[in-house]
Amino acid sequence: MSMSTGIVRRHRRVVVAAFVILVGAGAVPAHASNFSGANGGVGCHVNVADNKVHSIWYHQVTAATRQAVSWSRSHNYDPTVVDTVTEDARDRLTDVIAMDADYEGTTCGRTWMPRPTGAGLIGMVICQSLSGRRCNQFHMMFDNDFMGPQPSANENALACHELGHTVGLMHVTSGCLVTGGGTSSSLREHDRRHLSYYQS
Amino acid sequence: MRRLTSPTGRAAWVLVAMMIASCAGSAAKSETAGPLSALRHNVDPGVGASHQAAATLVDLLPNAKAGDGTALSDSVVVGQLADVAPGDGFVESGEGPTPGRPSATRTSFSDAHASWRTLRLTVSVTSVLAGPRFASVELDWPLLGSARQGEDADRIGRELRSLGRVLVISQAVPAGAEYAGLKRQIPDRQHGLGVVGSDGALSFPLIAGDSGTTAAAWMGGVDTLAELRAAAAGPARRRDS
Numbered sequence: 114m115s116m117s118t119g120i121v122r123r124h125r126r127v128v129v130a131a132f133v134i135l136v137g138a139g140a141v142p143a144h145a146s147n148f149s150g151a152n153g154g155v156g157c158h159v160n161v162a163d164n165k166v167h168s169i170w171y172h173q174v175t176a177a178t179r180q181a182v183s184w185s186r187s188h189n190y191d192p193t194v195v196d197t198v199t200e201d202a203r204d205r206l207t208d209v210i211a212m213d214a215d216y217e218g219t220t221c222g223r224t225w226m227p228r229p230t231g232a233g234l235i236g237m238v239i240c241q242s243l244s245g246r247r248c249n250q251f252h253m254m255f256d257n258d259f260m261g262p263q264p265s266a267n268e269n270a271l272a273c274h275e276l277g278h279t280v281g282l283m284h285v286t287s288g289c290l291v292t293g294g295g296t297s298s299s300l301r302e303h304d305r306r307h308l309s310y311y312q313s
Numbered sequence: 314m315r316r317l318t319s320p321t322g323r324a325a326w327v328l329v330a331m332m333i334a335s336c337a338g339s340a341a342k343s344e345t346a347g348p349l350s351a352l353r354h355n356v357d358p359g360v361g362a363s364h365q366a367a368a369t370l371v372d373l374l375p376n377a378k379a380g381d382g383t384a385l386s387d388s389v390v391v392g393q394l395a396d397v398a399p400g401d402g403f404v405e406s407g408e409g410p411t412p413g414r415p416s417a418t419r420t421s422f423s424d425a426h427a428s429w430r431t432l433r434l435t436v437s438v439t440s441v442l443a444g445p446r447f448a449s450v451e452l453d454w455p456l457l458g459s460a461r462q463g464e465d466a467d468r469i470g471r472e473l474r475s476l477g478r479v480l481v482i483s484q485a486v487p488a489g490a491e492y493a494g495l496k497r498q499i500p501d502r503q504h505g506l507g508v509v510g511s512d513g514a515l516s517f518p519l520i521a522g523d524s525g526t527t528a529a530a531w532m533g534g535v536d537t538l539a540e541l542r543a544a545a546a547g548p549a550r551r552r553d554s
Contacts (some may be wrong), residue, residue: 220405
């Protein structure tokens with residue numbers, strides 16, 4: 114192989130590598146992403162789940178909360194690569210502990226809604242423990258000033274929103290992950306595509 | 314010289330240059346992402362939370378009552394941010410607070426294990442539109458994470474100070490949250506902190522494009538301080554949201 118031929122081949126490799134990097138970068142619109150990715154943190158920040166089998170344990174929840182979570186599992190998440198299952202008892206491998214109460218006070222700097230006609234926090238997800246950089250176990254909380262007094266469609270929307278946080282989805286401008294909450298009880302196609310993260 | 318003049322080589326270096334320029338552009342963008350970018354992120358910082366809020370500015374005023382006679386705020390003032398100081402740190406238990414059982418343990422602002430912290434803002438009041446005749450208002454402003462791995466308190470403080478003349482719609486912290494030492498807060502920070510221009514025009518710069526609403530929709534035609542003063546001084550009305 115002559116020196117000039119070698120240089121041209123090296124250039125071709127640079128072209129191919131550069132093309133792959135540019136196309137690859139273009140295929141992942143990170144700026145438009147509402148997926149947290151694994152961030153290795155417990156606490157208030159959204160983190161991803163540690164696997165695609167998403168086990169849920171209901172901790173003395175009301176019928177309204179149980180029905181809304183169940184509705185959202187079957188309508189929003191089970192049709193994706195995420196498989197939700199319920200557990201009869203919690204252990205350290207339980208992925209989500211669903212709970213509700215008339216929460217009164219402040220969590221992660223947000224104050225819970227003090228009464229059904231008030232304003233404030235109505236749902237919250239906190240990562241309690243890690244498996245590597247992913248979240249091993251979440252606490253998913255619903256306020257009974259919302260769950261129960263609200264029409265079931267709104268309760269389903271809130272369940273879709275909070276379950277989304279337990280699989281790493283963050284706030285967006287439409288769909289059930291809309292900032293603040295809202296009345297949509299649907300995931301967007303964009304959200305569903307993010308859940309392919311759990312395919313591997 | 315052959316490497317620089319070869320068509321294949323030129324294409325390679327053009328592509329590499331594009332990649333470098335692209336990366337450099339991204340870095341520059343993140344550093345100069347707007348004068349209030351940290352503050353806008355601060356009011357929705359990737360927390361797994363949802364909340365119920367008023368749909369319009371007039372529904373957030375103290376004279377807008379729900380069917381049970383309650384309002385979403387108890388004070389509307391205009392003033393200048395006189396001081397931004399470190400408040401407290403809090404470590405979350407993850408259990409959710411119920412009466413007599415707080416969800417967070419209070420600690421110092423600089424605790425490396427804090428889940429969230431507060432800045433204590435002091436607003437020097439120049440005009441009261443509704444509520445108590447405050448000369449100054451102290452507010453707790455939450456930041457996510459610890460001093461070591463959390464939001465940049467200094468930058469957020471600077472951005473708050475840069476707002477100039479502000480409109481503050483606040484409420485006393487509800488019973489049950491007092492354990493945290495919090496006294497008064499802006500219940501909905503995207504919508505409850507506005508800016509009053511020198512001509513009296515109102516704006517709400519913390520309502521970001523990704524919040525699912527717009528500032529114009531939130532203001533609902535109440536565009537000036539005079540219009541807001543009139544709305545706040547009116548008789549009690551039934552709120553729609």
